[in-house]
Amino acid sequence: EAGVVQSPRYKIIEKKQPVAFWCNPISGHNTLYWYLQNLGQGPELLIRYENEEAVDDSQLPKDRFSAERLKGVDSTLKIQPAELGDSAVYLCASSLFGRRPSCGGYTFGSGTRLTVV
């Protein structure tokens, strides 16, 4: 079974430029998460999808970040314009559980390491 697939693995951009990350979750996983992880810190949730619906985007900086999950499968996270402080690893994760209490942990993708210069 293929895991959570993310691309690109690395991205270097100049500040004020746009950037997009792509995630393909594990087949059948209805819930998809985008996390941000700074060096030496734990992952922090940006947005969570249940199927096509963004059920928790309270931590997403909506002035510059946007996300979509068309058809409830793949997802794209976009930053426009990027700032120096956006340099981090962006992790995508998927799982089967939804609104009921969790019965399992996440499976993370390999992440995209973004460097804004």
Added chain:
Amino acid sequence: QKEVEQNSGPLSVPEGAIASLNCTYSDRVSQSFFWYRQYSGKSPELIMSIYSNGDKEDGRFTAQLNKASQYVSLLIRDSQPSDSATYLCAVNTPFGFNKFYFGSGTKLNVKP
């Protein structure tokens, strides 16, 4: 106050010893607790989950949960150099659409 607290370490143990990693959480209604291992430059990997008070063993790993004291621990027996990594504690609260909170992780060094 952060929802999940971990000592950042590093925790150094000799090969073959027991490594003990601890985590405290603030939300009393939290229901699910997880330990992830993260090697440098890699993504987190789920290694243990625990949902009820007591101990849960899986190979060399034992997760311990005490809801009254709001702490979770991970014991690694017969530590190996390959166990050297950052261990992240994650806690799930049923409020707010099943929100997961991660600690900042404890770095473990197992010395040969």
